[in-house]
Amino acid sequence: MIAFWVLAPLMVIAALGILFVRKPVHAALLLAVVMVSLAVLYLALEAPFLFVVQIIVYTGAILMLFLFVMMMVGVDASDSLVETIRGQRLLAAVGGLALGLVLVIGVAQMALGTAVGLEDANKDGNIQGLANIIFSRYVFAFEVTSALLITAAMGAMVLAHRERLTPKPTQASIAADKVKAYAERGAHLGPLPPPGVFARHNAVDTPALLPDGTPAEVSVSRTLAARGVVRQPPRDVEEHVEQQLEQGGER
């Protein structure tokens, strides 16, 4: 009961949050909150197996899938607040309020009586009880669900597959292209310098120094440069120590 009265408001607020946050990553995290709370509620409802499955499958696998796709689609994409369809927000608000009220009032009219409880059903253990039912009464549904899973996996593979339109470049052809580019445009033949190779730091955001001491822009990611988080490489030790002291470090 305590679990319920603590978690229920939390879940509702998190769910409302999914509606209103702008970044989809935040929405995913709020959904994770809801799912984990649900798992705890399952535990309170004498369903330990589901408690575990909820966390492993739902939160662990499904939500992570969401996050992966969000990464591919674009973490930065955020919804604008302006609604394009006229009257949609009003309709949604009215409809949602009406549905919610009707459901809650309808449900509140139910006289459920005392719950029978699952001591009997769980007397050999929850997992054993579930297994008994799944593999006797619902075995056909079980088999069909497995077929569904196989189909889903195959479908996802087919959908996400990108057909190669050009032949795969071999190492020889890659090398030949590089030499050609050097001959035509004077492009650098070798690999890019890693950051901080010739400096005293090898952090990703500290550029490498060229022989004359100037930082090499090609050694840091363009993204970081665009963001403006590239550090200045220090000239010598003293400057470095000055820098550190200014930043409140110790000698």
Next chain:
Amino acid sequence: MISLEESHIPVVDPASADGAFSLLWLIIALPLAGAAILLIGGALFPKPLKVWGHVLGTLLPIGSFVISLVLFLQLLGRDEEDRQVVQHLYDFIQVGDLTVGMDLLYDPLTSLFLLLITGVGSLIHVYSIGYMEHDERRPRFFGYLNLFVAAMLLLVMSENYLGLFIGWEGVGLASYLLIGFWQHKHSAAAAAKKAFVINRVGDMGLSTAIMLAFVTFGSTSFTVISAGAGHADHDVMTAFGLLLLLGACGKSAQVPLQAWLLDAMEGPTPVSALIHAATMVTAGVYLVVRSNFIFELTDTARTVVVIVATVTLLWGAVIGCAKDDIKKALAGSTMSQIGYMMLGAGLGVAGYAFAIFHLLTHGFFKANMFLGAGSVMHGMNDDVDMRHYGALRKAMPVTFLTFAMGYLAIIGFPGFSGFWSKDKIIEVALTENWVVGVCALLGAGVTGFYMTRLMLMTFFTSERWEKDVHPHESPKVMTVPLVVLAALSVLGGVLLAGDWIVDWLAPVVGHEAHHEPPIPALAVTGLAVLVVAAGVATAFLLVGKREVPREAPQDVSFATKAARADLYGDAFNDGVVVEPSKRLTAGLVTFDRSVVDGVFSGGATLVAGLGILLRRGQNGFVRSYAASILAGVLLVVLALLAVNLA
């Protein structure tokens, strides 16, 4: 068998036709065949018909006349009780309870009508050979004439009301075709339509009467109805009589359905003579006399008949006084004389025989005068305006003499046929009701006036001919019928000799003891002659002594203006019937266009508009569709809750 007790209503109880009477059907079949050959053949083989079509068309009615004469002589030879025969041709209708046979009845009344129709009809056919000589549609004309004769014969020979109605409609059709024979003339076409439409109003009465007969008696046969009439409800009989009267008014041009007769003069003159003088317009009188077993049972209906007849006889006479068109004057006269016949018929058993007698004599002298008018027109280049005639007695002597015979008959000059018939009707009228009698007397006086006026303007007074008009006598083919009819006009009174016609018709109409009129019969006759003489004298003074103007004067008394306008009969019809009908039609057309069509096209527009409106819901956005799904979910949940909580 029938009995002849005093005032007992005679029952139609015919024996089956045998011997010579088995030729009854042939009387109708001959002119019908003629009509078929002339009309259908006119399309198939026109050239031969132009040569002998008119001869065929004349010989066939003459054949019918011969047969009618033979049968009449046969009937004369029979005993009084055996004078009704019926010939059953075939079963016409057999539906549920209604059985109507095509039966032909031959009794004394029919015999007289057959002789009149076929006899006078044949004479007019002969006349038409000459009159229509220059018309290239002459074969067609004879076809229509034969059709008319066949229909009229069916009318008078039918043993039941339905057969009578077929003949009734047939003569209406023939009348329409013949009035509008000169189709190219707009006035003729309009007149034909007017006649047909007004007749239709009367036909409504007759058809309703037939339906009433079926409902009341289960049959339309005269035999059945006359046997059962005594047991029927009095009000039903009154209704029956009034409906029959309505039919008769339409066909016989009685007030209020009289407006068509004067316009019908647009047709060729033989048509006016045959149809609108001698035969078709008398069909109404025939109907009333034949239905005497109905009328004898209702005083109300008979009274209405008398009133209608009296009004009409004065109406027609007044109109005839102011007409300058010779044919229209004669038409007004016809209307008036039929009024006399209706009067006789409405006066009951005492008057039926005299009504028929006057019908026969009128057939003779009116046909005579119409054919004479046609002869005059023939000589005057088809001009009908009497103001352009004058002093024609020297130019057309035969026409003049025969016309004069008809004239003397119609005014009731002592000794001529019309004298005997009209006098008897006035006598019976006076016996019944002195007001009606006085009106009949008055009518006789006015008749004397306008007929004398007509004679003076046409044959006497000074020449007022148009230029290039050279009046000449008509050819023999036209003058011979005139002579025959003139002879009949003179000698027709013989039918009354020894009350022959009264006894002859007694098996059909009953027999009534002779009631003395309020003043002695001889005094009535003298009074009638005096009144007529007064009318003739007035005409001499007003018309004969003065110069007849060539143009009709405009500043005349109100009475003359009213008479020229047919006593505003047309104006009344226009205002009461035509204008409201036009408005109703216009209203219905508007209603049809705006409401009825509007419902459909409006419905279509509505659906289209609804479609355009609903189409906006398909905006392609998934979220809008999700919103409607949410609304659906809401409805389903509400429904479930309602079911569960209710």
Next chain:
Amino acid sequence: MTEYVVLSAILFTIGAVGVLVRRNAIVVFMCVELMLNACNLALVTFAKQHGNLDGQVAAFFVMVVAAAEVVVGLAIIMTIFRTRRSASVDDASLLKY
């Protein structure tokens, strides 16, 4: 027990509204998952109510099917994104009048 079902109803409604309001396809999908979870909660609650494990078995199957659904759904979203370079549900609006 009623309070669990009430909570389930509330979560379901919030998920439904989320589908209507959010434009990012992935966030819409997450709201659908929220709705499924709400149903699972109800099922488990009634399992306890009735005293047998059928509700939990049903919830288990729901989870499995939800997993399969997420797999395919996200694959679709990714494919669409590759072609259109946009993950907004409003851009797929060709089925209109």
